[in-house]
Amino acid sequence: MAASVYPDFPPKTTPEQQEFLLANIQDWSILNGLAVRPSATLTSAGSDLSGALAATAPVTLFPSLFPRTCFDEARALQKAYNELYVAIARDRDWMKQIVERLIEVDDFIGQLWNVHLEAEKEGYVQNLSLGLFRSDYMIHKDPGTPDTKPTIKQVEFNTIASSFGGLSTKVSKLHSYLNSISAYPCTSPPVITPTSFPMNPSIDSLSLSLSTAHRAYGPSKSSPSLPLCILFIVTTPESNIFDQLALSTPLQTAYGTPTFRLAFSSILDHTSLSANKERILTYSPPHSPDVSYEVSLIYFRAGYSPDHYSSSTSWHARLQLERSAAIKCPSILMHLAGSKKIQQELATPNSPHLTNFLSRTSSSDMVDRIRSTFAAIYPLDSTPEGEHAIRLATDAKHCEGYVLKPQREGGGNNVYGSKIPAFLRGLGDDQQKWRSHILMELIKPPTLRNSIFRNGKVQSGEVIGELGVYGVCLWRNGHGDAGGKEGAEGNDGEVLENWEAGFLLRTKGRESEEGGVAAGFGAVDSPCLVDV
Numbered sequence: 207m208a209a210s211v212y213p214d215f216p217p218k219t220t221p222e223q224q225e226f227l228l229a230n231i232q233d234w235s236i237l238n239g240l241a242v243r244p245s246a247t248l249t250s251a252g253s254d255l256s257g258a259l260a261a262t263a264p265v266t267l268f269p270s271l272f273p274r275t276c277f278d279e280a281r282a283l284q285k286a287y288n289e290l291y292v293a294i295a296r297d298r299d300w301m302k303q304i305v306e307r308l309i310e311v312d313d314f315i316g317q318l319w320n321v322h323l324e325a326e327k328e329g330y331v332q333n334l335s336l337g338l339f340r341s342d343y344m345i346h347k348d349p350g351t352p353d354t355k356p357t358i359k360q361v362e363f364n365t366i367a368s369s370f371g372g373l374s375t376k377v378s379k380l381h382s383y384l385n386s387i388s389a390y391p392c393t394s395p396p397v398i399t400p401t402s403f404p405m406n407p408s409i410d411s412l413s414l415s416l417s418t419a420h421r422a423y424g425p426s427k428s429s430p431s432l433p434l435c436i437l438f439i440v441t442t443p444e445s446n447i448f449d450q451l452a453l454s455t456p457l458q459t460a461y462g463t464p465t466f467r468l469a470f471s472s473i474l475d476h477t478s479l480s481a482n483k484e485r486i487l488t489y490s491p492p493h494s495p496d497v498s499y500e501v502s503l504i505y506f507r508a509g510y511s512p513d514h515y516s517s518s519t520s521w522h523a524r525l526q527l528e529r530s531a532a533i534k535c536p537s538i539l540m541h542l543a544g545s546k547k548i549q550q551e552l553a554t555p556n557s558p559h560l561t562n563f564l565s566r567t568s569s570s571d572m573v574d575r576i577r578s579t580f581a582a583i584y585p586l587d588s589t590p591e592g593e594h595a596i597r598l599a600t601d602a603k604h605c606e607g608y609v610l611k612p613q614r615e616g617g618g619n620n621v622y623g624s625k626i627p628a629f630l631r632g633l634g635d636d637q638q639k640w641r642s643h644i645l646m647e648l649i650k651p652p653t654l655r656n657s658i659f660r661n662g663k664v665q666s667g668e669v670i671g672e673l674g675v676y677g678v679c680l681w682r683n684g685h686g687d688a689g690g691k692e693g694a695e696g697n698d699g700e701v702l703e704n705w706e707a708g709f710l711l712r713t714k715g716r717e718s719e720e721g722g723v724a725a726g727f728g729a730v731d732s733p734c735l736v737d738v
Contacts, residue, residue: 263728264660272733284706286569340368365544372452374710408708423502463665473523487530552578676707
């Protein structure tokens, strides 16, 4: 692949060249917000009590080689993927069948479903939903067939808290800047050129989507009218705050929309629902408690992990937001649609679901192209496909080609290869517990080389990359008035806005099994497009 076509990339650097490169990476990053809050382990006791410190985000020194055809295909598929997941989230009956298979063994999925049921019982009052998605891919190149072209295979589809859209634009600009000041040693023929760097609009595009949903909410429904605002629901403390600020700041400065950060744990302290049927959500900032805002849009950057729900109060808070008239990004149903079980149902060999869902959309001609991005994924249940998967997962030899994934979001939970049989034995003899996982065929990315700068240190060696493509979709669910049923005749809803919204490249050491940058295993990167 690219490594064989360009074997001398990245070029070797002298100590003086690397010193120049690192100095510019650090200075440019802090100047431009390509940063994170340092973890407590990297600061001396008591030195960061006010959260005043910032550090360069984990980044690669060089952009990573990426096949141009694969990059273009991943971006071209995003609008179809957006429509696919909107169709899934809108099909409550199908979602119910899937979720009910999981709730006995995954309490978190069950609790999320209960939030939906409670809100549905009362009747939804907001029929608009916003999705900020990210479809993640790896390059697949079977080492046994060296003459075949590289392809993309989907790792997962993220429907909640699809992060790093703020940093991804900036790392693309960083690498372009480094090239412009000749920080990269020359190669012959040149590999890094101004045309190697695709424009990355993720900050502008994602912030525009939030503003678009805010406008779609319409005028204040309160009497008397209240100023409208957008709420970012976040964790605290948040190491990835600068990524989030890259999206919220333009809402204030470019669109004039009041935008506030609210800790997930403080939702009930600072928001309230009106007692009338409109269920208007109001927010009073703790720094200005006498001022009230009507919330037009709730953007979740928290609430995706069981760790965020420390008590029953946390679930009451999520329900209060879901019941409200504010537009949700995402709704509870779209949150559930992002579970690995949904991905498995689509990607299990011979599954009819992909065709069924895409046939309802304007992307019905994309079925084969979408299907080509699937790696084989199996359930662990009593179906023929599940029994086949269990045999694979418990076999010491065959399990080497697979990864075991839980349904929920967040890094650090996957089990790889030879570790799978022991993990499953640890779940006990009750096979129902196994159903909260899916078995996925390992994608085989070609090996590249790069250097990662993280926590003040440089690590160099073999790496693999994961390309994420952002997508935006604003749609009308079709349930209309409170108590109405989605998909009712003559009330089918519609997609109002749909676009591809930029990209993210994350790179990790080949030996690292988890790729989450915030989890500390990888780095943000940018693609250097090449023809292979």
